[in-house]
Amino acid sequence: MEDAKKNEIAKIQLDTNISASFRHLKPGDEVEQRLTINSKGGVWFASYTYNNGQRYRPFRSCRQKITAQEAREILPLLETYAQYGDTIFEAYEGTWKMTIVYKDGTQKHYLGPARENAAVGDILLSEFIRRRIPIGGLYLLG
Numbered sequence: 001m002e003d004a005k006k007n008e009i010a011k012i013q014l015d016t017n018i019s020a021s022f023r024h025l026k027p028g029d030e031v032e033q034r035l036t037i038n039s040k041g042g043v044w045f046a047s048y049t050y051n052n053g054q055r056y057r058p059f060r061s062c063r064q065k066i067t068a069q070e071a072r073e074i075l076p077l078l079e080t081y082a083q084y085g086d087t088i089f090e091a092y093e094g095t096w097k098m099t100i101v102y103k104d105g106t107q108k109h110y111l112g113p114a115r116e117n118a119a120v121g122d123i124l125l126s127e128f129i130r131r132r133i134p135i136g137g138l139y140l141l142g
Contacts, residue, residue: 019032030047041071043064093114
């Protein structure tokens with residue numbers, strides 16, 4: 001029972017920054033998003049805009065609820081992709097950072113390139129998540 005709890009995901013925070021994928025950013029362009037999903041279905045979203053090279057400014061945010069079953073589908077897929085997905089970066093790509101928090105309190109951190117075709121098996125992750133979390137313009141993994 002203790003080992004099962006150790007590997008059980010409490011929440012995942014996914015930060016995606018696409019600023020490297022744009023050569024000419026303008027103030028007000030949305031460049032970073034943070035999505036947090038917990039195992040009970042709680043969803044928190046915040047985004048930030050470019051501010052002429054200064055610290056990003058908050059842009060939009062919301063809190064939503066998905067079913068616990070949907071969360072149990074999404075979280076392990078994100079964990080699998082973080083552990084085994086693509087980590088080769090190319091010029092002018094955005095990035096994602098993922099923090100996985102387990103129920104025993106341990107955390108794991110991952111970094112990868114933001115690409116639209118991020119997949120686990122035949123599941124395109126960003127599209128899979130966008131269908132379950134109705135927030136317009138989600139970057140996610142690409």
